[in-house]
Amino acid sequence: MGVIKQMDTALANQIAAGEVVERPASVVKELCENAIDAQADHIQVEVKEAGIQQIIVIDNGHGMIEEDLHHSVLAHATSKIYSLSDLFQISSLGFRGEALASIASVAKVRMESTWNGDNQPAQSGHYIEVENSKLTKQGTCPPRNGTTVQVDSIFYNTPARLKHLASLQTEMRHILKVMQDLALAYPSISFTLIVDGDQILQTVGKGDLKQTIAQLYSPQQAREMLAFDVTDLEFSLKGLISPPTLTRTSRNYIHWIVNGRTVKSPFLTNVLTRAYGKQLMIGRFPISFIQISTDPRLVDVNVHPTKQTIRLSKEDELAKLLTQAVETTLRQNRVIPEAGTSLFKPSRPYQQNKGQLDGFSQSSYIQESNQPIHNGEQAKPSSALEANFEPTQTTRELTYPSDFSHSISESGEKEVFEQEEAKPIIDFSQLRYVGQIHGTYLVAEGPTSFYLIDQHAAQERIRYEKLMADQVDVTQQQDLLLPKLFSFDLKTAQLAQEYGDHLQEIGIILQPFGPRSYQMQSHPTWVEVDELDHLIPDLLDRLSRQDNLSVNELKETSIIMQSCRGAIKANHRLAEAEAIHLLAEMNDLDDPLHCPHGRPVFIEFDPTTIEKLFKRIQDHHLGGRAND
Structure with missing residues (x-):
């Protein structure tokens, strides 16, 4: 008797889910992308316990008829492509037909949908419930335009994967990133995120990218961004880049959207930073939101299950267009220093007991x-x-x-x-x-x-x-006449909540003052007060990449950041x-x-x-x- 047997559907779906559904944020991403493909202009996401307990995605797209609702949870069932030629000119976000089947294999799923594609009021909607890849319940429900997907108890039947999820704060940070990326890629869609009953994100969906940035980050940052819009025979580039004075310590704030898909591109990121040239300080990177539109036949998105990695044809032409756009934009918006201002910032008296912090270089x-x-x-x-x-x-x-x-x-x-x-x-x-x-x-x-x-x-x-x-003593604090307020973007606010204890170890004490705001009553004497607005987000970003820094390492990191920004x-x-x-x-x-x-x-x-x-x-x- 042969030993090779075909896997059953549930087992095959769980294997696929290992590639598609890495964490709760993966579920949010896949369901929101389906809603975007369904032409929704409002998408609401509700999560409980960072999505581990429950994720609900509600959209007002065109919905599904009963037959399609049943087919949607089958493996490799899709409305996006029908032939091999379609695979080489993909214009939708989803196309593999794996997402819903994979989610239904590792969670309990209820889907409600009402078809509204005929411009006729529907008399009723339909729902199905799926558990472990098996249909457990179906029926009709009150009509409501669009689709609602409820995902409960993710990884309930794969305890090993549930055990290896990160902390709730980290999982929540991944969900926030997904929502921010989608909102930036689709400023014409209104996105809402509700976490444990509290609304923490909402965009108006008016199609204005600067307005979206103001809502996700800050109005001040949105005002500083520089716009450009260029086109050649193959590519259209449109977006916003930061001036050289507005930078971050990592590449995480460089956003690429290719034909509506948020992707990672080390190649394009290197082209962007090279275009800034010597205007960027060492170890600093610009903030950017750049949309690239091109013929779908020049883009291969079928590279990785997460669809975040792509291959582009005619990269050299794209690099040339991007470089010209960035250089021209920076040249047209060059900031000229004011005459007569001192280029030296006052510094403390020099002490002769120079040396590095103990245990770290x-x-x-x-x-x-x-x-x-x-x-x-x-x-x-x-x-x-x-x-x-x-x-x-x-x-x-x-x-x-x-x-x-x-x-x-x-x-x-x-x-x-x-x-x-x-x-x-x-x-x-x-x-x-x-x-x-x-x-x-x-x-x-x-x-x-x-x-x-x-x-x-x-x-x-x-x-x-x-x-x-200066022998840094984190206990020495300088009281402020008025508390200093910080208004962070969602990601930084989440990091402040997650790594606040780490900052306290070096004397930086942040107190919550609202959903995205923090206040500081005093600051460490070894930190210059005018550096705090830049230093704290940079330190939090560093901690998000290396959270095991010792106290001495954190202190030296902050000193290096201060010395770099304050230098000529x-x-x-x-x-x-x-x-x-x-x-x-x-x-x-x-x-x-x-x-x-x-x-x-x-x-x-x-x-x-x-x-x-x-x-x-x-x-x-x-x-x-x-x-x-």
Whole structure:
């Protein structure tokens, strides 16, 4: 007797559900996409216990007749495609016919629907109840335009998967992200989210993307966004991007919508960040909401069960159009600094007991962040000295920080010696300031070499070491005359609820003040008050990606963020006195070679290097010296 047997329907559906239904948010996504395909202009989602206990999705779409209602829960039953050719020109969100069958295999489902496609008032609707892929009840119900799907007790029959769900706060955060993504992709649809009886999200559905952003994030952020709308023969791009002054610490705020489908695209994200060029600080990413419309035949959405990964034809043409659109938009909305304003922010008096926080170094922050720099290279830890700073022949006489003392042999190879006490590398205060290049780099001349200094990286390092020199005491608080109010977007508010205890460990105490608002009565003395609006969302975003940070790691992370934002930006002209003061401050640094992210602060050009560049000295393998 053969051993190969066909699986029964329930088992096959549960296997498919493992790919389609990863968590309650997957159910919300699939049901809302069905509602969108049904031409609904209002979708209401109700969840209990982050969707684990119950999910209800109500839409006012065209509904289903009784026969289609029964067919909808069968595996691979769909109204979206009928032939192989349809698979290569998909214009709907759903098309595989797996979602409802998969959901019905791992939860208890009740569906009510009334067909309203004939423009005739329906006399009644119909309902079915399905459990473990089997129809348990059916009948008629009062007519109501559209479809209502109620999903109870998700994963009740697969306890192993139920056990491995995350906390309620984390599962709720995933649901919020799904709702936000759909609302941004379809601003003409009104979305409502009710959680445990409380309405926490509602969009008006008027078709205005900025209005939707104002409702989901904040009116201030919506006002700052820059709009563009461009078209070529193959693609139409329309959306909003943030100015370089409005950024985040991760790529999670970059939204791509291709033919109405929210997708992830590392390729497009890299194109976008490269288009910003040097206007973005290291480790910062823009906020964007970009809709791409193209012929469905140029898009392959049948790549992954979640349908969030796609393949695009003619990517080069799309990249060129996107780059031109972003560069033009930024150029037309360039902010010019006001004349006469000081580019230096006041800082605390410098203490001599400089050093890192116990048990943590900035290199671990850099390694975890894994953020690329603008030229496409990854930022390296500060300990990887040779990756960021190439010593020249004269560098043999310089002494590096105590943990990495290098020397250059006569053959040009680096040699690493035992640790020794750190000594000054260069007396920056004795350098002669020459001038500034492109509002970004300072030129300074020494007795035997000249130096190019990145002004942003230099002051970032100065601020970092000054802040690190202060022995941070999280118990020291500065009372505020009036409580400081924070109005967060839904995602950040959820993170504040989830990770509030982590922030308290470093002295940042947030008190709920409404559905999306928090207040602060005092702030830690080691945090600058004008940094709080940016620092707290950035820290919460970091915690969402790495929630096991120690107290010391959190403190250093916040200090790096403060030092980066407060430092001089590129393309800012410095007065001669300001530049000379910056050079003098560099003389007191423990590590003037690297900014807190690991990038080089300066590059040295000695006579040998210059002579090689001008071919006055030939390479060793050629021998001899070039003729004068």
